Amino acid sequence: MTVPESTKESHTDVLIVGAGPAGLMLANWLSRFNIKTRIVDKRGTKVFSGQADGLQCRTLEILDSFDFGHRVWRESNHMLEICLWNPDETGTIRRSDRIPDTIPGISHFQQVVLHQGRIERFFLDSIKEHSDIVVERGVLPTSFQFDQAKAADFGDYPIAVTLRTLSDEEATPQQRLQHQKTEDGQRSTSDGLFRSNLAADDTDDLIRAAKNGDHSRPVETVRAKFMVGCDGAHSWVRRQLGFKLEGDSTDYIWGVLDIVPITDFPDVRQRCAIHSANSGSVMIIPRENKLVRLYIQLQSTDVKDGAKVDRSHITPEVILKSAQQIMHPYKLDYSYCDWWTAYQIGQRVGDAFSLQERVFLAGDAVHTHSPKAGQGMNISMQDTFNLGWKIAHVVNGYSSGSILKTYESERRQVAQDLIAFDHRFSRLFSGRPAKDVMDEEGVSMEEFKRAFEKGNEFASGIAVNYGASVIVAKESEASGKGDGTYAKSKPQLARGIDIGKRIPSFKVLNQSDARPWHLQELLKSNGRWRVIVFPGELTTPRNMERMQDLGAKLAGPDSFIRRYTPTGQPIDSLIEVLTVHAGPRTAVELLDLPEAFHPYDKESGWDYWKVFVDDQSYHEGHGHIYVNYGINPDHGASMIIRPDQYVSWVGEVDDYAEMSRFFDTFMTPQLAGETGNGELSSILAEVKVD
Numbered sequence: 001m002t003v004p005e006s007t008k009e010s011h012t013d014v015l016i017v018g019a020g021p022a023g024l025m026l027a028n029w030l031s032r033f034n035i036k037t038r039i040v041d042k043r044g045t046k047v048f049s050g051q052a053d054g055l056q057c058r059t060l061e062i063l064d065s066f067d068f069g070h071r072v073w074r075e076s077n078h079m080l081e082i083c084l085w086n087p088d089e090t091g092t093i094r095r096s097d098r099i100p101d102t103i104p105g106i107s108h109f110q111q112v113v114l115h116q117g118r119i120e121r122f123f124l125d126s127i128k129e130h131s132d133i134v135v136e137r138g139v140l141p142t143s144f145q146f147d148q149a150k151a152a153d154f155g156d157y158p159i160a161v162t163l164r165t166l167s168d169e170e171a172t173p174q175q176r177l178q179h180q181k182t183e184d185g186q187r188s189t190s191d192g193l194f195r196s197n198l199a200a201d202d203t204d205d206l207i208r209a210a211k212n213g214d215h216s217r218p219v220e221t222v223r224a225k226f227m228v229g230c231d232g233a234h235s236w237v238r239r240q241l242g243f244k245l246e247g248d249s250t251d252y253i254w255g256v257l258d259i260v261p262i263t264d265f266p267d268v269r270q271r272c273a274i275h276s277a278n279s280g281s282v283m284i285i286p287r288e289n290k291l292v293r294l295y296i297q298l299q300s301t302d303v304k305d306g307a308k309v310d311r312s313h314i315t316p317e318v319i320l321k322s323a324q325q326i327m328h329p330y331k332l333d334y335s336y337c338d339w340w341t342a343y344q345i346g347q348r349v350g351d352a353f354s355l356q357e358r359v360f361l362a363g364d365a366v367h368t369h370s371p372k373a374g375q376g377m378n379i380s381m382q383d384t385f386n387l388g389w390k391i392a393h394v395v396n397g398y399s400s401g402s403i404l405k406t407y408e409s410e411r412r413q414v415a416q417d418l419i420a421f422d423h424r425f426s427r428l429f430s431g432r433p434a435k436d437v438m439d440e441e442g443v444s445m446e447e448f449k450r451a452f453e454k455g456n457e458f459a460s461g462i463a464v465n466y467g468a469s470v471i472v473a474k475e476s477e478a479s480g481k482g483d484g485t486y487a488k489s490k491p492q493l494a495r496g497i498d499i500g501k502r503i504p505s506f507k508v509l510n511q512s513d514a515r516p517w518h519l520q521e522l523l524k525s526n527g528r529w530r531v532i533v534f535p536g537e538l539t540t541p542r543n544m545e546r547m548q549d550l551g552a553k554l555a556g557p558d559s560f561i562r563r564y565t566p567t568g569q570p571i572d573s574l575i576e577v578l579t580v581h582a583g584p585r586t587a588v589e590l591l592d593l594p595e596a597f598h599p600y601d602k603e604s605g606w607d608y609w610k611v612f613v614d615d616q617s618y619h620e621g622h623g624h625i626y627v628n629y630g631i632n633p634d635h636g637a638s639m640i641i642r643p644d645q646y647v648s649w650v651g652e653v654d655d656y657a658e659m660s661r662f663f664d665t666f667m668t669p670q671l672a673g674e675t676g677n678g679e680l681s682s683i684l685a686e687v688k689v690d
Helices: 021-031 057-065 069-075 116-130 203-212 236-241 316-327 376-395 401-430 445-460 541-554 560-564 625-629 656-664 677-686
Strands: 007-017 037-041 081-087 093-100 135-137 139-146 159-165 177-182 185-190 219-229 245-263 271-275 281-286 292-300 332-350 359-361 507-510 516-518 529-534 575-581 611-613 637-641 647-651
Touching (some): 007 021, 007 376, 021 376, 069 116, 236 359, 292 316, 332 401, 541 656
Parallel strands (some): 007 037, 081 271, 529 575
Antiparallel strands (some): 281 292, 529 637
């Protein structure tokens, strides 16, 4: 017997819909800020096998900034080389080339592969370590309301969402089980088609079933300041907003197998791009635990008006047969399949990324593409890595709402670049190889190689370059409006640095103990802005004078660092000052530098972990960071680095006025003793919103 449905009401700062990599990245960011967060997912369990697997350089740098990159690095399979296989003059596939999988020198990480379930596990562990946020599984949002009148007040709750708890049966997707023999008997392998773009979305069916079913199950109305839809290509949040994905689908259908291969193909433990003469293409991705992922071109069909292929005809046997034909004369079989799926290639981008900077879309909810370039999970996580600290700073009253506008301007461009890259790459990969120079319908294998090599930098995530905005002082001419409000950069002072790109990493030595560090290791994802001072050679009297002058201003009672430090927090809690001088290390004593560069705490003494030097280490060589950044050690430079490691401003070492002007544009003074962070949030609508 059911009881009458009753609805309770609650409030939260941020409601995240979808607990895949994008949603977990966002929750992980918010866990660092003590922000009230709810994260819900209609599925009853996390991913345990299959799904996305490629992790690019930039993603590994991000995970490392959260202190669990080492777990990924240790468990994953590292991909160092790509082998290109193409048909020879007889039509037989041959290895035609080898190229590095990651462009040497662009990062201290290289591309690796590890299944999505492990990545999600690491996120969950990190979130648990820093907060009480938990993923609420089997919870379905069923209605959405937005109060326009409250949209401008960032301390209010304009969003109302009804959440229903599903039964175990409802929260478990229907799958087709494949039975295979193992040493222990039989094992069932579930497919991934229910998450594929070949599958119809079941959200509306679940909503109807929940409303008509057991009314004893919990129902709740959640009122939120912000909501983020990380709920995939069929996004319920996107549909509530009335937004659409714009783009097209192709007639290319690909299958995916995660298997332990039994084969005589010599490069099965290398990443391979294989083009057969007439049977299609295969990409090989060597995985952890002896697994190998095969992306296999299946067939060409007539696709009209967004129609989908009949997925009932796709089985692991069908996918394997296609792979065997493509890789002939080499043999391929398996006795163990961990996971499989199929998908239809298409590229689409959302027509909008946010509703009045209160409801946002991220990941597949706002852009979709083929998975062979290893971009899906990476771009999705980087979306919310961009967004998370911005929401947190607004909720906590550190910044005005103007910074939230940069999410769409920055990530839309990335999505559009991704779609353009994927459109070209997927067609080159799926096309038939040209038989000769006169074969206009075929794909030139030289053109494919050039596209592959050029795409490597884009795919790595290192090429992302954010445009001018309130938090990116792009160029001295373009960043201001002529009224002196906006800070202006001097990019000529660091010619190796691109303002708007993530700061590249090179080794520096700790001034106090000579330990070498990658600069990026010092830029943890804890919400801090960084002012990095490169004063040049401090044995030059003029350079030391400029350092002393800057230190005095930074430590002054009215400095911008004090102005924006949250009440009761350490002086470096929101804006941290780091120094990298040009050496020699032994010619400088830490305590001879102004206190602003090594703050003093009455309980822990001097801070010995903020001053570094560009010098030769005892065991790990010389980082040459001044040379790599294009900074003249006779003159120096300063930089402002965002909490997500992107370069915001470059200027003179001692240009305190421009540094202050940069922060004054969007940050909110912390009114010591007058109000707490919660009350500060309600002030934001009235403080420099644009």
